Amino acid sequence: MASVMEQIQFLSNLSGFGEQRDLASGSPLPSSIDPTLDSKPHLWAYLVIAPTSAGLIWIFWAYVLKLYLLRRFYEKQGIRFVNKCYAVVGAEMRVSGLQGKNKSHDWLYTERPTDLYGTVRGFSVQLYSTDAALCEELIAKTGRHVDRDTPALFSFGRLSPYALTFLPIDKWRFRERKVTLTRGMKDNRRLYEIVERQAELALARFRVKNGSGATINIRELLNSWTRESSGEFIWGRSNINRHLEVLDTDGQLKALPFMTALNQTFTDLRFYASRFWNRVCFPLASLPLTKESRRLDYNIKILTKATEDMMKTPEDQTVASLVQEANDELGIPIGMTRDDLVTATIAGLDTIKSTVMGTLFHLLEPENEVWKNRILKEINDLKAAPGDDMFVKLSHAPILSAFILEALRYEPPGSLINNAAVKDFELTHRGRQYNIKSGTRIVTCIHALHQNEESWRSRVDPDMAPLTEFDPNRFLNKTETIVSSYCFMPFGKGPRRCPGQGAGVMMVKVFIATFLTNNYNCRMIVPENQTKDVTWFNIYSKATFDIVCDDKPESPESEK
Ligand code: HEM
Known part of the structure; x- marks a missing residue:
């Protein structure tokens, strides 16, 4: 096997940066590669790479554990998580698949079982709000407890x-x-x-x-x-x-x-x-x-x-x-x-x-x-x-x-407003209290909100056509009420x-x-x-x- 020196020499010849000479004197410039080096770099490499990789693996699993515990923390508060939503890749696998079929927006509102519902997205837990009263509460907290945290960055x-x-x-x-x-x-x-x-x-x-x-x-x-x-x-x-x-x-x-x-x-x-x-x-x-x-x-x-x-x-x-x-x-x-x-x-x-x-x-x-x-x-x-x-x-x-x-x-x-909790806070909704941890992503799902019959019937018009129907009549003579409500945003x-x-x-x-x-x-x-x-x-x-x-x-x- 070629020695380390031979390999370095070979690469130097290829790249044209082998021996650099002082243009004035013609004498060789000090090289950044010490020709007396033996196989010690290998040892250094092992000393650096091995602990770094082990550290990264530990950090990764620590994140996975943190995500799992955070998810359990919210589930215990009655927040339902989307099925098959595993730490790191779960929800993403599903969304990417649905996106390819041009369908992900359906997924976001057909699974709307609770006021807040959750997914694990990449390295964070994400809670979706789909109810007008809850959105109103969250908007009142914007800037103090909740602020923008958008992947669009x-x-x-x-x-x-x-x-x-x-x-x-x-x-x-x-x-x-x-x-x-x-x-x-x-x-x-x-x-x-x-x-x-x-x-x-x-x-x-x-x-x-x-x-x-x-x-x-x-x-x-x-x-x-x-x-x-x-x-x-x-x-x-x-x-x-x-x-x-x-x-x-x-x-x-x-x-x-x-x-x-x-x-x-x-x-x-x-x-x-x-x-x-x-x-x-x-x-x-x-x-x-x-x-x-x-x-x-x-x-x-x-x-x-x-x-x-x-x-x-x-x-x-x-x-x-x-x-x-x-x-x-x-x-x-x-x-x-x-x-x-x-x-x-x-x-x-x-x-x-x-x-x-x-x-x-x-x-x-x-x-x-x-x-x-x-x-x-x-x-x-x-x-x-x-x-x-x-x-x-x-x-x-x-x-x-x-x-x-x-x-x-x-x-x-x-269809989504991407925010996150900037500090721990309490959210009270319909007599329930949720404890939200800093760093949790809080996402208003506009699409789901616009399909929430309960919010619309109680806040806008109990007799309107179902929200699954396209019916501009619901806005006639009610534009002000709807636009200022938190049902429509x-x-x-x-x-x-x-x-x-x-x-x-x-x-x-x-x-x-x-x-x-x-x-x-x-x-x-x-x-x-x-x-x-x-x-x-x-x-x-x-x-x-x-x-x-x-x-x-x-x-x-x-x-x-
Ligand atoms: C029908 C057209 C449009 C729709 C549906 C729309 C929708 C939105 C939504 C949902 C947001 C996020 C709001 C939030 O986080 O609460 C937003 C933010 C924003 N939009 Fe629009 N937009 C439209 C047109 C425009 C136009 C024409 C402009 C500029 C010429 C614009 C400039 C912006 C900017 C700068 C922000 C960021 C505001 C901030 O973060 O403080 N949008 N838009």
Whole structure:
């Protein structure tokens, strides 16, 4: 067998770093490898590697034991754990399997036996709340007992780790930053003008028009519209017109428009973090362990550089310029402002796309024809009413609002709010007291909450249609009650609530109104192999449908 020295020599020759010489004198430089070394490194290696490995194994089993004991601790308090949910990999195996079948959201609410129910997720115990009263209690504790703890930090958070959404409420000037971000998005008139123009452009580009005969994939159209609208609103047209060279999935450099590069990197980061081991141990997703992760790191660097350049040339009246100006006055570091703006840009892409898809899907179902005609009539009446400010009129379109809110209830785009206990605390609910340990993840399951009959009947309306039915009637004349209740929270609630709620709803309304007035006669085709139980639209869903613009335009009932 070759000696250690021979092996080192062989490797040195290969790498070209064998003997380094002082360029001036030509004499050999002292080498970091001592040629007199014998087999002692082996001994050192054993002395270091063996105890380290043994230590790691002990730590691993100590974690498993801790998880087991914590689970028993909660079970003794009456919290039921999901079946076959073993420490570390149990629940993840199941969720990853269901995700592949586009089904995990069902799993989250069909097993809803208690007020809180549990899983073991990776290295932590996770308790889900699905009841309005309990959510209200938890939101009152946000910032003091419970705060954000989201795996998203290791997924799209790699793009903007200092964004306020990943940081504790009492640190990093959270409250001031949230106010400046929310204020920066207040200009509804500008938003309306951008979103409507971009909707018209996208519909024209895809030939979505009564009688055009075109068949289009709705996802593609919405990808284009959301990117153009959100990008222009936040950064301005000339800033987002720039192209960036990023690595595609084959590792080839490709020039893409800024918003496409950002959106694709964001989606790739999310799907990469959803792989099995990355779901078991969140931080793994952010390490450069795989080719895919290194590709994403490269793209993140390019995007970071581009956004920093864009901040040097802010465009007037854009969200970026308003937030930057306000944050500069407050002395907030530029990196934090940059991260808040990047997060705000991506937060409004897939969420809005899913909401529009869900709304259109129900609107184009034959059994909702009556609703389609009622909404179209409402939009036409608003257009004909005196006054030019369509954005003001649209904010008072009760039928369109009820339909969109019901779509958000039925299929909220983000179905979980990821928080964790920041200290031990007691939670009292329906006369029971739960003791929660610091570090336990506390997750509001929005989807399950929106399906909780008991909460809705006691807090909203005892006589409403079952929540498994899609029925916008439940919102008509009750919008205020529902939106302020804790039964309905597609945008979260409390100090962490979504700052883009107003802008998001406006964007969806404008798109639906523009789409319907251009294309009232279209049909929807759901792919044959896409069964009903996987046809749902949230940010993890891959479901889709086509829009067919029929050849024979007919006036709808409402226009006669
Ligand atoms: C229909 C569209 C949208 C939905 C359903 C939605 C939903 C949500 C939800 C559920 C949260 C978590 C709230 C919580 O933890 O309590 C959130 C947070 C957030 N959203 Fe949205 N969102 C939408 C659109 C937007 C838009 C358009 C923007 C920005 C332009 C935006 C920016 C943000 C930001 C920055 C946060 C983090 C807030 C924080 O952690 O304090 N969202 N959103």
